[in-house]
Amino acid sequence: MGSPLPHHGKPPDAIVVGSGITGGWAAKELCERGLQVLLLERGPNVVHGVDYVTEHLAPWMMPFRGKIDRRRAIEHQPIQSKCYACDEYASHFFVDDRQHPYESDASRPFSWIRGYQLGGRSITWGRQVYRWSDLDFKANAMDGNGIPWPISYADIASWYDHVEDVIGVSGNRDGVPELPDGRFLPPMPLTPVEMALQTRLQTSFAGRRLISGRVAVLTVPHRGRAACHYCGPCERGCSLGAYFSSLSSTLPAAKRTGNLQIRTDTIVERVLFDPSLGRATGVAVIDASTHAREILCAPLIFLCASTLASTQILLNSRSETFPGGLGNSSGTLGRYLMDHAMFRAVAAEAPGFEDWTVFGQRPSGFYIPRFRNRDGHSTDFLRGYAYQGGSFRSSWARGLQGSDFGVPAKERMSRLGPWNIWVSGFGECLPRRDNAVTLSDGPADTWGLPRLKISFAWGENEFRMAEDAALEADLMLAAAGFKTTRNVSDDPIAQGGLAVHEMGTARMGDDRTQSVLNKWNQVHDAPNVFVTDGACMASSACQNPSLTYMALTARAATHAATLYKQGRL
Amino acid sequence: MFLQGLRTFSVRCLEKYGMPYAGLSAENQRIALGVEAEAACDQPHSFYRRLRYWTVIGYFTSEVGVRAHFDYQPMPAHFNPAEKVVLGARPWIYV
Known part of the structure; x- marks a missing residue:
């Protein structure tokens, strides 16, 4: 089923897909527990410091004085440039919409803001970090919207401590x-x-x-x-690492263990599932520049590609056993999309x-x-x-x-x-079944992968x-x-996606007929696959979500490492 | 529309003063722009409004504009939420 040894070094114990806020955390925690980690990033490498090419530049040093090049924005970043941070200084940390198309109904539009590079959106994020409380974790159970969370504040409190200790939170x-x-x-x-x-x-x-x-x-x-x-303007990058990003904090920590291999420009097409074993065996990948296809194997898979990208990979992991995508035996994969x-x-x-x-x-x-x-x-x-x-x-x-x-x-x-x-x-956005993503039947993307179709309304x-x-x-x-x-010219609520807090579509839950993941972020249908980015969220609360994603990732990675070392995964 | 507006404005200056705007005396520049400003007073998308908008941005993001009016501080090193305003001092500007 393909080479277990993708390149030099030991075969990986775990493949982590994505290098942003959660991918960095998964890599760090797994590496620090002695696992060999292969981290896959679909975009190019970014060197902390060196590649923050617009840091501290004055407006008169920029061809468009810091405002985004209007023609380029219309042609290449009509969606990304709706995000405040996507200006002339930082637009290179946002995707080219033409290269990375998705579908969205004009009547139910959604702006999908993305950063395909090492570090992902942790380079340009808003940096606000707030804990959730049981008011949030109990909300679904209380009013019947969505399904009950399988965890409460007590399950995550010490993980919030751990994350805050590492990333540094002023408050x-x-x-x-x-x-x-x-x-x-x-x-x-x-x-x-x-x-x-x-x-x-x-x-x-x-x-x-x-x-x-x-x-x-x-x-x-x-x-x-x-x-x-x-x-x-933090979003240009900070070579002193004064704000947390995976480039300034978690990836260097993972590297220090000697257990991390990073492979950039590598697009994950799908997760491979062996029905006779009842588990995933690896991932099929595509080289972003040569389009060469390859299979990479590992006993543990962490999907941290961002909410919609992780769900896209699962939806595309169709097999005879799971015709609707890996982890979709409940029929809820792709559904209950939220944004703030x-x-x-x-x-x-x-x-x-x-x-x-x-x-x-x-x-x-x-x-x-x-x-x-x-x-x-x-x-x-x-x-x-x-x-x-x-x-x-x-x-x-x-x-x-x-x-x-x-x-x-x-x-x-x-x-x-x-x-x-x-x-x-x-x-807070209520979880609704109709706010959903599916794979389009229309034209595929540059790499032959089905485009995501997003349907969302407030x-x-x-x-x-x-x-x-x-x-x-x-x-x-x-x-x-x-x-x-x-200001009466703006809409009462910004278009879905523009808070860049998209979450849900592979929600956690105790009831496997209504959820994709269990309380440890494991896919019910494939226990050696973990999804720990925003896709896992069963509700949205109203607090900025990244701190909770990080805490859930650290918790899941530690759990995975423990089970793995005991031979139980 | 903006470029067309610039051409029309230039032609007007030429017709009235025999030279383009840049060559006019300060007083004539003021009069020429004043005519445009008056004609545009109720029109949010007029040529004058655009000209003014881009001129303000262009000037205050230029090195000469920033250094002439502000105390440029690209590296403040600390944050003070309540600095006493010093009368007559140029305001700080950061980016």
Whole structure:
């Protein structure tokens, strides 16, 4: 069935597919437990530091002053360029949409934001990290949407500790029960405007808190990585490794064990399953440049290719035993896709703080944890939302409004502007069967693989939440004495996919007739295959999900290594 | 539309002053642009609005524009959320 020895060295104990946030974690944990790991990445190599070619470049050093080349964007990145981070400085860390097409109904559109390179989207991610609590893990069981989670907070708490210890999280111990505190480095401070809003919430809005954002950026040196120098645009890459990425942290740790082999430019086509053994035997891969096909074998397979890419591989792993794809005996593979409902931002001017400004660029902001439906249910929607926000003194860009010109206009625009504050709600998305991905019958991609077809729409619950979030944001900002300015041109909820928190489609569950993975992220139908990226999620909560993916990956990898060494896998 | 607008504007300057915009005196430049600004006051997508938009961005992302008006700090090294504003000092700019 193909060569067990893909290249020099020992045959791998495990193949890890994907090198981003979860792939890096799987590799690190397996390697540190003595397993030989072969890590496959479909995109090209990225060398930490060396390949951050736009880091610290001034706008005048860029042909388009940092704005994405419009013609190139229209032709090559019409979808990717909808993501805020995909500008001229960082667009090379996003895929070429023409090279990597997928299908999506115009009536049910979904923006699939991707980074195909070593490090994946951990190079460009938003870095906000929040724990879930049992309010989240019990939500499905409580209101009957989705299926019950097979784990609770107690199962994952120590894994959150472990992950935070490694990646370095700046944050404050705030004592919010629904947003458990973690192992934090000193927090990034709030501005005077944010502190004023914080005080106002304390005095006039019972149960609401404004806290410092919890962010995987270092405020002090940590594990050989330097503290942040507050230059601002993390998504260009940070050669000091001040923010967590697999390139700055987990992959170097895995390499240090001597047990890691990395193979880039290698696309995984499918997972191979042997029905007589009842287990997977390896993966079929394609060389991205030569299109040569090959089979790589290993006793353990970790799919960490990102939510939709891992599910695409499973769907494409069709066999006589599993005609609907590996792990799809329940018929739920590809279904229950979620993203966070990213609500229209509410902005306000904050008068009265003109004596103050900030120095440096804080790569984080503030957070208002979920306050809806914490004890029982009291709104016309289920579950809840949280806000992220920030504040700053406006600069020349405010001059884009107005019609003045000449020397007085130039002087006006270059003075310190008023303080602005903004908040944007992130709402929990209910898991729905119809929000789903399938393999298209249409034309294949460059490598002969079926394209993914994504069908996604927000539901009534998310729209009701968006209305509530907009209203409450207005009330809170007004109570603090700020003058809100509504941006009516945006949709109430951004298009699915643009929060870049897509999750679900291979959910965990105790009931194998309703789920793809068990409580250890093992595929029910093939116990030596683990899926530990966002695909495993049974609900979405409203917190940014990466920390939970990392904790689940570390937990699953440790479990896999233990079973493997005992000969039980 | 933008390029067409530039051509039309140039022709207008030539017709009225006998030379292109760049060659005009500061006062005539102000008058010529003022005519455009007035004509465009209610039109969000007019040539003048675009010209103004790209000029503001172009100027404040240029080295000369940044250094003339701001204290450029590409490597702040620390973050202070509440710095006292010093009267008359140029504001910091980072990227």
